[in-house]
Amino acid sequence: MLTDKIGFIGAGNMAGAIIEGIISQKVTKPENLGVIDISAEKCAHFKERGVNVFNTYEAIADFCNIIFLAVKPQNYEEVLKSLVGLTNGKIIVSIAAGISTGYIKSRLGEDSNVVRAMPNTPLLIGCGATALCHVAPVTDEQFLKIKQIFEAGGGVDVLPEDKMNAVISVNSSSPAYVYLFAKALINGAVKQGIDAQTATGLIVKTLEGSAEMIKSSGNTPDELIKMVSSPGGTTLKALDALYEHDFENAVIDAMERCTKRAEELGK
Ligand SMILES: NC(=O)c1ccc[n+]([C@@H]2O[C@H](COP(=O)([O-])OP(=O)(O)OC[C@H]3O[C@@H](n4cnc5c(N)ncnc54)[C@H](OP(=O)(O)O)[C@@H]3O)[C@@H](O)[C@H]2O)c1
Numbered sequence: 446m447l448t449d450k451i452g453f454i455g456a457g458n459m460a461g462a463i464i465e466g467i468i469s470q471k472v473t474k475p476e477n478l479g480v481i482d483i484s485a486e487k488c489a490h491f492k493e494r495g496v497n498v499f500n501t502y503e504a505i506a507d508f509c510n511i512i513f514l515a516v517k518p519q520n521y522e523e524v525l526k527s528l529v530g531l532t533n534g535k536i537i538v539s540i541a542a543g544i545s546t547g548y549i550k551s552r553l554g555e556d557s558n559v560v561r562a563m564p565n566t567p568l569l570i571g572c573g574a575t576a577l578c579h580v581a582p583v584t585d586e587q588f589l590k591i592k593q594i595f596e597a598g599g600g601v602d603v604l605p606e607d608k609m610n611a612v613i614s615v616n617s618s619s620p621a622y623v624y625l626f627a628k629a630l631i632n633g634a635v636k637q638g639i640d641a642q643t644a645t646g647l648i649v650k651t652l653e654g655s656a657e658m659i660k661s662s663g664n665t666p667d668e669l670i671k672m673v674s675s676p677g678g679t680t681l682k683a684l685d686a687l688y689e690h691d692f693e694n695a696v697i698d699a700m701e702r703c704t705k706r707a708e709e710l711g712k
Pocket residue numbers: 454455456457458459460481482483484487515516517518520523524540541542563564565566617618
């Protein structure tokens with residue numbers, strides 16, 4: 446169990462997901478966690494979970510040695526301004542789309558220990574996927590601590606910083622594409638007279654099973670598609686429609702637009 450004190454600036458969706466992972470996996474005790482948010486209402490839930498709630502940046506910075514910046518990219522400038530002089534010797538973890546470690550260091554000091562992370566919301570239930578990048582002067586020991594925090598909520602991969610915008614389209618925004626696909630499957634089932642509840646159960650199992658096949662069968666997605674596609678059968682007819690609607694390129698286009706937006710938000 447970590448004895449570090451971990452503070453979150455911004456108590457929204459992502460802070461909530463990371464905090465749930467930390468508490469449920471017993472990475473540290475709730476009393477070692479702190480949050481601050483401009484909305485008192487959002488903090489109330491964390492207070493109930495035994496997490497400390499702070500009203501000033503000075504107080505939360507004083508409390509913790511690891512600070513998560515969990516506000517939207519648009520709010521970074523004001524938050525960093527408020528943190529000047531408060532972060533010496535601490536580890537700063539940025540989870541924002543497009544925000545570079547260089548930008549944070551330019552505001553808080555070039556010797557700041559900044560870890561850039563790109564998590565996703567399934568962290569909330571311990572099934573997250575997080576990309577991390579390790580940039581000097583963060584030490585191996587400091588980096589491993591942050592890795593441990595994210596591992597509590599799922600898997601972690603380490604990437605160079607120049608891939609941290611593109612990776613948003615891979616693990617961070619991508620749950621939304623999966624939910625949209627699931628919604629289409631449910632709607633397609635209902636249209637054919639299968640009730641939504643039964644359809645949802647079957648589809649969830651199918652998504653889980655298909656993900657497990659990709660993970661553990663040793664087959665590529667193309668090989669797995671072939672295994673489902675008997676000559677002259679039903680799957681090939683279904684796939685014909687997806688190819689006609691250029692499904693794969695729609696997904697690739699979505700990913701590229703996602704990365705472009707990260708670059709637009711980028712600093
Ligand atoms: N959601 C995801 O799936 C996801 C995945 C990976 C990374 N991220 C990144 O995680 C960050 C947070 O995203 P989110 O979805 O958790 O956003 P969110 O739910 O909107 O949470 C951000 C919170 O910060 C508050 N806030 C704004 N300015 C503040 C300030 N100056 N001081 C303290 N709190 C302040 C916001 O209040 P108001 O709502 O009143 O402004 C809001 O409660 C973003 O940078 C995003 O790029 C999100």
